[in-house]
Amino acid sequence: MLGFNWLSMNEALRAHESVFKHGETIYLSLRWQPTLLVVVLAMTMRHLELWRFVTAWFVALAITMVIFPFTPAVGGFIHYGLDHHDLPHLSEESISGWYGIFDSVRSGTVYKLGANTITGIVTFPSFHAAAAVLLGYGYMAVNWLRWPMLALNVGLFVSSIVIGGHYLVDVLAGGLIAVIAIVIVRRLPYLRNNEASNSLG
Numbered sequence: 001m002l003g004f005n006w007l008s009m010n011e012a013l014r015a016h017e018s019v020f021k022h023g024e025t026i027y028l029s030l031r032w033q034p035t036l037l038v039v040v041l042a043m044t045m046r047h048l049e050l051w052r053f054v055t056a057w058f059v060a061l062a063i064t065m066v067i068f069p070f071t072p073a074v075g076g077f078i079h080y081g082l083d084h085h086d087l088p089h090l091s092e093e094s095i096s097g098w099y100g101i102f103d104s105v106r107s108g109t110v111y112k113l114g115a116n117t118i119t120g121i122v123t124f125p126s127f128h129a130a131a132a133v134l135l136g137y138g139y140m141a142v143n144w145l146r147w148p149m150l151a152l153n154v155g156l157f158v159s160s161i162v163i164g165g166h167y168l169v170d171v172l173a174g175g176l177i178a179v180i181a182i183v184i185v186r187r188l189p190y191l192r193n194n195e196a197s198n199s200l201g
Contacts, residue, residue, distance in 0.1 A: 023155075026152065027128065033135050046142075055191060071124040129166070131174075132156040
């Protein structure tokens with residue numbers, strides 16, 4: 001309905017090794033970006049911005065987890081049966097490394113996610129996309145990191161489609177959830193203004 005063809009996009013990009021190589025690096029930056037932002041905000045005494053980011057993160061995660069059980073999609077790679085032979089520039093982990101856990105949860109053989117089973121299994125809405133918006137929002141408070149991290153998170157948002165196997169609707173939904181989370185957080189009385197920053201600090 002949106003006029004976006006995920007498979008055609010993927011086929012057009014397969015000849016470009018750098019797209020997948022750099023895209024995967026950007027996509028996996030979600031592993032360290034939140035920690036860096038929390039540390040930087042804490043060390044620079046930006047308590048209000050820190051609490052806004054952390055609270056918005058968990059609000060977005062909660063909304064995502066409420067929606068996901070009703071929309072257990074598998075994404076482009078699995079849906080179209082693509083593997084490492086089709087995408088030699090992309091790691092097997094990115095293509096289908098998570099699917100074993102997802103399929104086990106869906107079939108009921110795994111009913112509890114823990115240290116040995118925890119992995120990214122959410123396709124719709126894309127939490128990578130939500131995280132990209134939230135991280136971009138959070139890094140705006142840090143002058144010397146603002147523009148490079150904003151550029152990185154635009155890349156993270158886009159790479160969710162190319163590397164994460166998400167459909168366009170997945171990332172749009174994730175972005176919307178992030179915006180909703182930010183609006184909610186900024187309306188919370190104790191996170192509304194700089195006076196709150198002093199009390200939180």
